[in-house]
Ligand SMILES: Cc1ncc(C[n+]2csc(CCOP(=O)(O)OP(=O)(O)O)c2C)c(N)n1
């Protein structure tokens with residue numbers, strides 16, 4: 001979580017300097033991403049949206065590969081086949097159908113068919129998501145949908161987009177689901193472990209909805225102060241999962257300042273690597 005936070009912050013700075021054209025921050029969503037990624041492990045193929053930076057880093061995407069597309073250097077940046085982490089998908093919800101189709105195709109060939117699809121709350125309003133959930137349910141596809149509900153589709157609040165939770169909507173399609181708060185990586189890990197076991201054992205889809213708090217604007221081109229109350233932004237910052245979990249682990253005596261120093265050094269090195277390559 002600390003590494004993802006550091007890389008994300010460096011990318012934000014690089015964008016301000018004009019080295020990147022755009023950046024979509026994952027700050028506030030690290031616990032949801034790390035908890036879910038660690039719970040599913042290395043086997044499944046992951047179909048991300050576009051801000052799953054912590055998942056990408058855990059999958060082995062190098063920081064300089066992660067930001068390459070945002071500098072306009074390439075379409076993707078990493079090797080999706082080798083890392084089993086597909087390219088970021090900017091066309092909202094397109095990855096849901098790609099993921100379900102991929103899983104079905106893998107099963108037909110007798111290959112690993114466990115697929116994880118990441119999606120935001122706003123993208124679930126796209127027809128593709130409904131088609132993907134229905135197809136996954138009908139075909140009993142081994143797909144875990146992980147929905148990070150950060151409450152916003154750019155400036156459109158989630159409560160203006162839906163009358164039910166995503167977890168409830170999934171059940172309407174015949175997909176089992178759970179809703180777990182995204183501040184605590186251990187709670188996310190537990191819920192996603194259960195979900196992954198369901199997908200593996202039942203060979204059936206599952207949806208986990210994870211409410212998270214988006215700390216920054218939708219992208220570096222978005223001034224969230226225009227449409228979001230000061231209190232709401234302050235609350236998101238106060239609910240920061242990275243500092244909360246760091247404080248919790250320190251309080252329990254599980255990590256000490258030497259451990260934090262070592263992580264800081266790793267983060268500094270990665271940030272310097274990014275600066276050298278892009279600034
Ligand atoms: C098909 C399509 N329609 C509209 C857009 C413009 N757009 C980009 S991001 C976004 C909001 C997505 O919100 P959400 O799915 O909640 O993801 P978040 O950015 O909050 O992580 C919109 C409307 C797009 N990229 N693709």
Ligand SMILES: [Mg+2]
Nearest residue numbers: 120121152153
């Ligand atoms: Mg959203």
